[in-house]
Structures are given as structure tokens and as C-alpha cells.
Amino acid sequence: MNTVPILRNFVVLIIAILLLSSCVSRLIRPSLIGTIVDFDGNPVENCTVGSAKTDKYGYFKLAEIRKNRFFFTEVFAMEAPSIFVSEHIHKDGYKDEKIEIFHKYGGGLPKGTQWSLDSIHIMESSFDDYAKLLQNSWIAVDVSDENALYLLRHNFKERCKTKKCNIISNKLYPYINKSSGDTMAISTHLNLKENGQMDVVKIRHYGYKSSSAPDFKANDTLRTWGKWSFKSNNLLLSSDFKEINGNYLVSEAEYVGYNYIILRRFEYKEVEQSRSNN
Numbered sequence: 001m002n003t004v005p006i007l008r009n010f011v012v013l014i015i016a017i018l019l020l021s022s023c024v025s026r027l028i029r030p031s032l033i034g035t036i037v038d039f040d041g042n043p044v045e046n047c048t049v050g051s052a053k054t055d056k057y058g059y060f061k062l063a064e065i066r067k068n069r070f071f072f073t074e075v076f077a078m079e080a081p082s083i084f085v086s087e088h089i090h091k092d093g094y095k096d097e098k099i100e101i102f103h104k105y106g107g108g109l110p111k112g113t114q115w116s117l118d119s120i121h122i123m124e125s126s127f128d129d130y131a132k133l134l135q136n137s138w139i140a141v142d143v144s145d146e147n148a149l150y151l152l153r154h155n156f157k158e159r160c161k162t163k164k165c166n167i168i169s170n171k172l173y174p175y176i177n178k179s180s181g182d183t184m185a186i187s188t189h190l191n192l193k194e195n196g197q198m199d200v201v202k203i204r205h206y207g208y209k210s211s212s213a214p215d216f217k218a219n220d221t222l223r224t225w226g227k228w229s230f231k232s233n234n235l236l237l238s239s240d241f242k243e244i245n246g247n248y249l250v251s252e253a254e255y256v257g258y259n260y261i262i263l264r265r266f267e268y269k270e271v272e273q274s275r276s277n278n
Contacts, residue, residue: 025067027083027108031113034060043056047089064111082107085103094122095125097120130256139153141188142243148265149265151190151262186203224239226239246266
């Protein structure tokens with residue numbers, strides 16, 4: 001009996017078992033669940049999210065994707081790989097969006113990982129009710145080198161699930177991240193009311209020092225009120241805080257999202273000219 005083929009097959013089988021057992025499962029994309037809604041919170045049915053479609057409640061679910069990697073290669077990498085999730089959102093009659101989420105060590109997350117994206121708001125192509133959108137509470141970020149004022153919803157960083165939103169978040173990180181140590185950061189909060197009144201709160205943050213530290217200084221909170229008006233895509237803000245006062249243009253749709261509005265400052269003459277053209 002020729003034992004060579006049998007031995008060869010046995011060796012191949014052992015090698016195959018070793019190779020299969022030496023693989024490690026890596027996450028490529030976790031299961032994603034969420035809801036697509038318009039700016040009024042109404043569900044958007046039959047909206048494409050990656051390979052999925054939303055139901056009548058705007059709900060979607062994308063299945064988890066994993067791949068096997070060779071164990072020895074992963075050992076040499078010394079850490080779990082990062083993952084970047086990117087899923088296109090499309091619905092006729094609405095502005096396209098794209099889900100973008102980065103996780104530095106996401107590849108090492110366990111099987112069955114699921115991320116809930118909550119509600120993602122998409123804008124109708126014909127949307128023009130900026131006055132209604134403005135009637136809300138905002139964090140105002142003055143970006144002087146752009147001659148612009150950014151309005152961000154509270155918990156803006158946590159709300160960011162889309163590409164446009166993340167671009168703004170990364171750009172404004174130095175402005176909205178609280179300073180530490182002896183430095184000071186200032187945040188301005190606006191509440192634009194339906195009657196044209198505006199509550200304004202300015203907070204001076206004095207770092208992260210413990211309240212028991214001898215040089216601890218509590219945050220200063222300054223409150224005032226003002227007025228706002230909106231006409232022909234022009235916003236006028238008036239208060240005791242000069243840094244937010246002025247005439248602003250709400251223009252292109254790419255500068256407006258549910259969680260942010262980018263306002264460009266206008267000189268008074270420019271505003272009058274813009275209004276006369278409309």
C-alpha cells in the first residue's frame with residue numbers, strides 16, 4: 001500500500017486546519033440602525049441608505065460585515081485596525097447625504113456590534129423655511145478669518161453622523177473645545193424665539209481645574225437679551241454682545257443642515273442691495 005498520497009493528504013489537512021485556526025475575525029462595518037427623517041421630523045420612506053431601504057417609519061438596518069485576517073499579520077500590527085464607515089443616503093426630492101464614521105480601533109470590536117445612529121435629518125431640495133429652522137437654541141461660533149458665524153445645535157459633536165457635519169466639526173474643534181490649565185474659552189449660546197426676541201448667554205470657561213484647587217475659578221455666566229429678524233435670506237442679530245451682532249446671509253443649501261447653519265457677515269449696504277434684488 002502506497003502511504004505517500006495518504007501522508008500528503010494528511011499533511012495538507014493539518015496545514016489547512018492550522019491556517020483556518022490562525023485567522024482572526026476583524027470588523028469591517030458594524031450593524032447600523034437608524035431613522036431617516038426630514039427637517040420637521042417626518043419619516044422618509046423608501047430612502048436608500050447604502051444597500052438598504054427605509055420602511056414607512058424611516059427605519060433602516062445594515063448588516064454587520066466581517067472578514068478573517070491572518071493571526072500572525074495581526075500580531076505584528078500590535079493593535080486592532082481602524083474602520084471607516086461610509087454609506088450614501090439618497091432619496092429623490094432631497095439633498096444627498098453620506099454617513100461617515102471613523103473608529104480608530106473599530107476592527108477589534110466583537111461580533112454582533114451594532115451602532116445606533118438615531119435620527120438623521122435630510123433636507124428637501126425645495127427647502128426654504130430658514131426662519132422656522134432658525135427658531136431654536138444654538139451655540140454661536142465666531143470664525144473671524146471666514147467673516148462668518150457658525151450656529152451649531154447643542155451636543156453638535158455627538159449629533160454628527162454625516163460627512164458635511166463632520167467637516168464642520170473638525171474645522172471648529174479649536175473653537176468649541178474647552179481649554180485646559182490656565183487658559184480661558186468662551187462659548188456663546190443663542191435662543192432665537194418665534195416672537196423675534198433672543199436670549200443670549202455667554203460663558204467664560206476657566207479650564208478643568210478641580211473646585212478644591214486653591215487657584216480654582218468658577219465659570220462666569222453673562223446673560224442678556226436681544227432681537228433677531230429674518231427677511232429675504234438675511235438675518236439681523238442685535239444684542240449687548242458686539243461679537244455676534246450684525247447682518248448675515250443664509251444662502252446656499254450646502255451651508256445649511258439640521259444641526260448647523262453657516263452665516264456670512266454682510267455690510268449694511270450689501271444687505272440692502274441683496275433685499276432690493278429679491
